[in-house]
Amino acid sequence: MSFRFPARWEGRDHGPNPLSEALAARKAAGADLLDLNVSNPTAVGITFPEDWTGLLVGDSLRRYDPDPKGLRSVRDALAGYYSDRGESVKPDDLFLTAGTSEAYAHLFKLLCEPGDTILVPRPSYPLLETLADLAGLAFDTYPLILREDAGTVSWSIDRKSLTAQITDPSHTFRVLCVVQPNNPTGNILSPEDAAWLLDIASKHGFAVIVDEVFADYLNTEARTALLNSDGPLVFTLNGLSKLVGLPQLKLAWIHVAGNAADTGKAKDLLEWMCDAHLSAGTAPQLAAPELLRRRGEFQGPIRERIAENLQALREIAAANSRLKPLWPQGGWCLPVRCEGIQDDEEFAIRLVEEQGVLVQPGYFFDFEDDETIVISLLPEPEIFREGLKRLSLSLD
Numbered sequence: 071m072s073f074r075f076p077a078r079w080e081g082r083d084h085g086p087n088p089l090s091e092a093l094a095a096r097k098a099a100g101a102d103l104l105d106l107n108v109s110n111p112t113a114v115g116i117t118f119p120e121d122w123t124g125l126l127v128g129d130s131l132r133r134y135d136p137d138p139k140g141l142r143s144v145r146d147a148l149a150g151y152y153s154d155r156g157e158s159v160k161p162d163d164l165f166l167t168a169g170t171s172e173a174y175a176h177l178f179k180l181l182c183e184p185g186d187t188i189l190v191p192r193p194s195y196p197l198l199e200t201l202a203d204l205a206g207l208a209f210d211t212y213p214l215i216l217r218e219d220a221g222t223v224s225w226s227i228d229r230k231s232l233t234a235q236i237t238d239p240s241h242t243f244r245v246l247c248v249v250q251p252n253n254p255t256g257n258i259l260s261p262e263d264a265a266w267l268l269d270i271a272s273k274h275g276f277a278v279i280v281d282e283v284f285a286d287y288l289n290t291e292a293r294t295a296l297l298n299s300d301g302p303l304v305f306t307l308n309g310l311s312k313l314v315g316l317p318q319l320k321l322a323w324i325h326v327a328g329n330a331a332d333t334g335k336a337k338d339l340l341e342w343m344c345d346a347h348l349s350a351g352t353a354p355q356l357a358a359p360e361l362l363r364r365r366g367e368f369q370g371p372i373r374e375r376i377a378e379n380l381q382a383l384r385e386i387a388a389a390n391s392r393l394k395p396l397w398p399q400g401g402w403c404l405p406v407r408c409e410g411i412q413d414d415e416e417f418a419i420r421l422v423e424e425q426g427v428l429v430q431p432g433y434f435f436d437f438e439d440d441e442t443i444v445i446s447l448l449p450e451p452e453i454f455r456e457g458l459k460r461l462s463l464s465l466d
């Protein structure tokens with residue numbers, strides 16, 4: 071008798087999509103490919119300091135002395151990192167996890183009943199829908215409004231629409247997610263939107279999750295941290311994956327803020343959850359304080375790379391009026407409007423097949439128009455420039 075998988079997995083198709091098929095065919099044919107989509111920091115020709123390897127072994131083989139919240143030495147180092155950013159964070163309010171996705175999984179369990187709906191921005195990071203799904207949650211998006219004014223791009227929360235969603239009695243919302251800088255728009259919350267959000271979270275009794283994995287990559291002086299709200303529960307996430315470009319270390323953290331009663335309960339439950347998993351590995355934890363201290367050695371070259379690629383994009387976009395980058399306030403990627411393409415997916419497939427250039431169609435991120443694609447700012451500069459030139463040619 072064959073196994074009866076849960077009904078919720080019925081009809082799921084996690085197979086290839088037309089773009090991944092076109093990509094596989096191109097690779098199988100051995101044809102060249104300029105990947106403007108690469109976001110793996112270890113695969114973009116940035117040399118990591120030789121002695122970082124040594125940091126990873128150290129004492130980790132000899133000692134296992136777990137703390138459910140993560141080693142105190144790491145949480146102290148993290149408090150130091152926030153203090154460098156001008157933010158006051160207590161080690162006791164931090165919980166280490168094996169990556170940000172695990173942090174989301176813990177928080178969804180902590181905050182939601184099965185079937186509750188989480189709210190995430192639109193456009194935003196596509197994995198959030200999968201993570202909600204895996205946690206047995208429903209998923210809804212709240213729109214960000216794009217404003218363009220003489221080359222300046224800004225995104226803000228569509229407050230009217232979000233208010234209507236929150237007050238809709240057919241859903242139970244307990245969690246609203248913010249990603250800042252957002253992936254892929256690169257926007258951060260304005261102070262007004264942040265204050266408004268905390269206010270409605272308080273009024274309607276929901277918690278806010280702020281994903282800050284790109285917080286150290288800002289093209290602006292402004293920063294709207296929600297780390298120290300003493301009102302509604304605010305969980306801020308970050309990790310070594312972007313902070314020092316080492317996703318393979320699988321070390322991330324949750325910072326808990328909010329009023330004393332709610333944070334007390336949330337911290338007890340989180341500690342219990344973390345204790346059940348003890349998933350943050352000793353090796354990355356022992357390396358973390360030194361990696362955090364030396365983060366500039368990774369972030370400097372990455373910032374230079376981003377600046378160089380943004381400059382190339384500026385030049386190429388200046389020569390093609392149909393290529394409209396939506397300039398980001400931060401992050402590692404950005405959306406580019408390709409005027410007149412009519413179908414972002416079809417265009418992305420055509421770029422792979424005819425030009426050997428890989429970009430992501432905007433619909434992956436829930437862009438509502440059909441003219442937006444998303445590119446990474448990390449590719450090696452020659453690849454980035456050549457890929458953009460070919461992309462620009464296909465618009466002529």
Ligand SMILES: Cc1ncc(COP(=O)(O)O)c(C=O)c1O
Pocket residue numbers: 109169170171172195249252253281283309310311317321322
């Ligand atoms: C917004 C956002 N959050 C989280 C992550 C993943 O972080 P981690 O490697 O810690 O799971 C990504 C990866 O691209 C991301 O874009």
